[in-house]
Amino acid sequence: MRLNKYYLAAFSAFFIWGFFSLALKPLHNYPSLDILFYRVFFSVTTMLLINLCFRKKVLKKDWNQFKKMTAKQKRSVIVLTLGGGVFLSSNWFVFIYVMNHISVKAASLAYLICPILTTILAFFILKEKLSKWQWFAVMISVFSCVLLSLNHFEDIFYSLITAATYAMYIISQRKNSEIDKFLVLTIQLVFTALILIPFYPNYSGALPTESLFYGCLSVIVVCFTIIPLFLNLYALQGINSSAVGIMIYINPIIGFLIAIFYYKEQVTALQLFSYFLILVSIVVFNEELIFARKLKMAPSEIEGLK
Template identity: 55%
Template sequence: MRYYAAGIIAFAIWGFFSFVLKPLHTYPSLDILFYRVFLCTGIMLILIITTRRHLLAENIRLFKRQPLKERRRTVLLNVGGGIFLTGNWFFFIYVMNHISIKATSLAYLVCPILTTSLAFYILKEKLNRLQWVAIGLSAAGCLLLGIGHLMDMVYSLVVAISYALYLVSQRRNVGFDKLLILTFHFVVSTLLLLPLYPLYSNALPVSPVFYGYIAIIAVGFTIIPLFLNLYALKRLTSSTVGMLLNINPIIGFIIAVTVYSEPIDTLQWAAYGIIFISVIIFNTRIRNNNL
C-alpha cells in the first residue's frame, strides 16, 4: 500500500504545480530551470554529506563490486536519468508559462500511454486485457483533446516522451539508495546546465519573491515528489506508475478551468472524463497485487 500511496501523493503534488510556477511567468523559462536545479542540487548534497555519508560509502563499494558491464549500465541509467529530467523540466516550464496549462495537462495524459508502451516493449512488463482496454480509452481521450489543438499536442508529446523515458529507465535502476540516485540525477543536471548559465541566463533576479517560489518548487515540487516517485518504482511497475501519472493532469485541468479560467469545450470535458475512467479501470485489477 505504501508504494501505491507514494505514487499517488507524488503526482497529486505535481497537479498543483501551476500555483507556484504561474507567478514566475515573467521570468525566462531557462532562468527558472537554472535556479531550480542548482538549489535542488545544493540541498541534496548538503543532506547527503550531513546525514548519509556512511550510506554513500556503502553504495560506492557496491558500485565498485559490480562487474564492468553492470557498472557501465548503472552509469548509463543514472546519466540518462539526469538528462531526461533536465529536458522534461525545461519543456514543462516553457509550455506551462508560454503555451497553456492545458497543454501541460495533455502532456501528462499522453505520458502514461507512452510509458506503458515503452515498458511493454523494453521491460517486457505484462498487461492484462482490461489494462489494454484502459490504455485504449486513455489514447482515445488524448486524441479527442488533440482535435483542433495540433500544436498543443506537439508540445505535449515532447514533454511526455522525456518523462516516459525517465520512468522506464529508472524502473531498471535498482540496488542503490534512492536519495543518492536522485542526488546524482541533480548533479548530472547541474553539470549540463552550468556551461549554459553564463550564455543564456539573464540578470541575477533580485526579488525575494522569486527565490521564495524557487525554494518551494525545489523542495515541495521537485525533491519530495521525485523521491516518492522513485520509491514507488521499487515495487510498482512502470506501467502502473505511468497510469497513476494521470492524477497530475486531471488536477491541473481542473485548476486551469476553475482558477485560471482557460476556455474548455464539451469535447474536452468528455475527453478528460474518458481518461479518468481509464485510470480507474487500469488500477482496479492490479491494486491488490501491489499493496
C-alpha cells in the same frame, strides 16, 4: 498488501505535482529559463547538503556496494543513472521550449500522452505484461487524448517529444535499483546542473533580488522537485513502469480542476468529458488494486516481496 506503499508513493508524487501551478504562477514575470536554472541549482545544493550532513553512512554503504559490483553491473548503474539525468534534463528543456514557443496546450497535452507512451514502451522494452482491463484503460486514454487534440494536430508532434523524454526517464529508472534512490536522484540532478552550467552565462537574465522569487523557488525545489521525484523513484522499486506511468494522469486532472475553480478559466463540455474519461481510465487500469482483487503473481515474485 505491501505493494500499496509503492502505489501510494506514485500517487503522492503526481498528486503533489498537480498543484505545481500554485507555486509557479506567481513567478510568471520571470523568464522560464531562469526558473529552470535556479530550480536545478538550488535542488542540487539542497540535496548535496542533505547527503553530506545526514546520510554519510548511506553514502559509504552504497560506495562499498558499488565497488563490490562486477564491471557489467557498474557499467549498468552508471549508464542508467546518467542516462536518467539526460532524459530528465531533456524533458525540462523541451517542456520549457514547448511552453514558450509552441503553445501551452501542447505542453499540457504532453502530460496526457505520457502515460500512454510509458505503458506502450514498457510493454515493448521491459516486456511488462498488461491485463485485458489495462489495455482497455490504454484505449480509453488514447480516445480521450484524441478528443482533446481535435483541431490542434500540430501540437501532437511537440507533445510526443516532451512525453517521450519523461516516459524514457521512468522506464530507465525502473531497472536502476542497485543503489539508494535519493543518491541516484542527487547524482542525476548534479549531472543535469553540469549540463545547464555552460548555458547559464548566455541565457540567464539578471540575478533576481525579490524575496517572492526565492520564497516560491524554495517551495518549488523542496515540494515540487525533490520530494515528488524521490517518491517517483521509490515507487518504481515496487510497481512496474506502466502503473507509475498511468498515475501521471493525476497531475493534469488536478491542474484542470485548479484552472476551473481557482483561476476561473473557461472549459468546454468536450474537455470535461475527456478528463472524465481519463479519470475512468485510471480506475480501470488499477481495478485489481482498487477493488481488492487477488493479484496473480508467480512464486518468484511473491518471494521477492517478502
